[in-house]
Amino acid sequence: MIADLCKKMLGKSLWLFHTNCGACNGCDIEVIDVLTPYYDVERFGMKLVGSPRHADALVVTGSVSRQVAPALRRLYEATPDPKVVIAVGTCAVGGNIWFDTYNILGGADKVVPVTVYIPGCPPRPEAIIYGAALALGMVPKKVKPQHEQHVPRGFDLDAYIAKWQDTPVVAR
Amino acid sequence: MFKAKLKEAVICFGAGRVTLKYPFEPSPVPPKFRGKIEFDARKCIACGGCANVCPPRCIVIEDMGEVAKITFNLDRCIQCARCYEVCPEKAIWPTDEFETATPDKSDLKSEMIVWMSTCQRCGRCFETDNAIDKFESKRWRGRGPGEANKHGIFPIKPPIDFSMPGSLVREPEEGQGQ
Numbered sequence: 527m528i529a530d531l532c533k534k535m536l537g538k539s540l541w542l543f544h545t546n547c548g549a550c551n552g553c554d555i556e557v558i559d560v561l562t563p564y565y566d567v568e569r570f571g572m573k574l575v576g577s578p579r580h581a582d583a584l585v586v587t588g589s590v591s592r593q594v595a596p597a598l599r600r601l602y603e604a605t606p607d608p609k610v611v612i613a614v615g616t617c618a619v620g621g622n623i624w625f626d627t628y629n630i631l632g633g634a635d636k637v638v639p640v641t642v643y644i645p646g647c648p649p650r651p652e653a654i655i656y657g658a659a660l661a662l663g664m665v666p667k668k669v670k671p672q673h674e675q676h677v678p679r680g681f682d683l684d685a686y687i688a689k690w691q692d693t694p695v696v697a698r
Numbered sequence: 699m700f701k702a703k704l705k706e707a708v709i710c711f712g713a714g715r716v717t718l719k720y721p722f723e724p725s726p727v728p729p730k731f732r733g734k735i736e737f738d739a740r741k742c743i744a745c746g747g748c749a750n751v752c753p754p755r756c757i758v759i760e761d762m763g764e765v766a767k768i769t770f771n772l773d774r775c776i777q778c779a780r781c782y783e784v785c786p787e788k789a790i791w792p793t794d795e796f797e798t799a800t801p802d803k804s805d806l807k808s809e810m811i812v813w814m815s816t817c818q819r820c821g822r823c824f825e826t827d828n829a830i831d832k833f834e835s836k837r838w839r840g841r842g843p844g845e846a847n848k849h850g851i852f853p854i855k856p857p858i859d860f861s862m863p864g865s866l867v868r869e870p871e872e873g874q875g876q
């Protein structure tokens with residue numbers, strides 16, 4: 527019962543620890559932007575803290591580089607449970623244009639489990655607020671994958687693709 | 699000093715409320731904003747221009763004879779709208795949608811399947827060597843069932859010999875000369 531009460535009373539106030547894992551500073555500026563009075567994410571009790579041990583949420587920006595990956599892992603382990611990880615920016619979501627570079631692991635989810643992905647390069651401050659509100663369950667999820675087909679009526683696409691995948695490769 | 703503080707307080711009261719009410723009220727995007735991209739499989743001709751210019755290589759085309767499958771790994775799309783600029787049919791365009799945060803990365807993977815046009819004589823789809831093919835640009839366009847590498851990119855396997863003339867899909871039948 528006390529746990530439920532604590533969850534109800536304390537569950538809405540995320541304290542953020544901001545980690546730059548090889549970001550270009552674009553996303554970091556936008557994260558700072560949402561803390562300004564204009565966007566004012568402190569309305570939801572969110573504020574930056576100086577130590578991962580005080581934090582409820584890790585805000586990861588940047589395409590995680592090899593050098594920083596062990597540090598990110600240690601940060602994650604130092605954050606007390608329950609914790610959320612918010613990946614801000616296309617770098618932290620999928621690695622951006624460096625996704626296959628030798629020194630980049632390509633996204634925060636290669637190192638730590640990510641709760642909310644916020645794509646954008648950099649995301650709008652509103653998009654970051656939306657992602658944070660999504661992590662708190664205040665807004666519904668809007669994005670969904672788009673699947674489109676333009677094939678003749680009656681064409682069995684799945685069978686065709688299966689057949690194609692069984693066909694041996696011929697040099698053309 | 700007290701007077702100065704009082705003046706500051708008056709200025710602060712005069713400024714009124716500046717904070718956006720954003721998650722509770724919509725926030726309009728500025729003009730020419732580039733958000734999540736959308737596409738129309740009815741307009742696309744699978745020319746591969748978008749996949750050629752996409753900086754993070756998030757558009758991958760697989761040619762499978764009569765259909766072409768175009769996969770959009772929007773988890774690494776940087777919303778630069780270069781695909782929109784080069785598309786000859788304007789089959790792909792940026793939208794105003796910025797609320798793309800999601801707890802599930804598979805929401806950011808889209809795909810379209812395009813039916814290729816057929817030859818009027820034999821009634822089958824054919825491949826043409828266009829200018830983009832001649833660049834021998836690797837890694838954005840996979841011909842046939844190539845093995846995906848760790849990033850889901852289909853390398854060209856085996857290497858295509860562009861010097862070979864007559865690269866139709868249809869193979870010559872047994873016993874018949876060309």
Ligand code: SF4
Pocket residue numbers: 548549550551552553554587588589614615616617618622646647648649
């Ligand atoms: S997502 Fe874009 S703005 Fe953000 S760190 Fe990466 S390159 Fe910079």
Ligand code: SF4
Pocket residue numbers: 737741742743744745746747748749781784785786787788789790
């Ligand atoms: S979306 Fe446009 S540029 Fe891309 S393959 Fe289709 S027609 Fe070509």
Ligand code: SF4
Pocket residue numbers: 735748751752753754755756757774775776777778779780781782
């Ligand atoms: S907007 Fe840019 S990154 Fe995104 S699919 Fe188009 S070309 Fe690629």
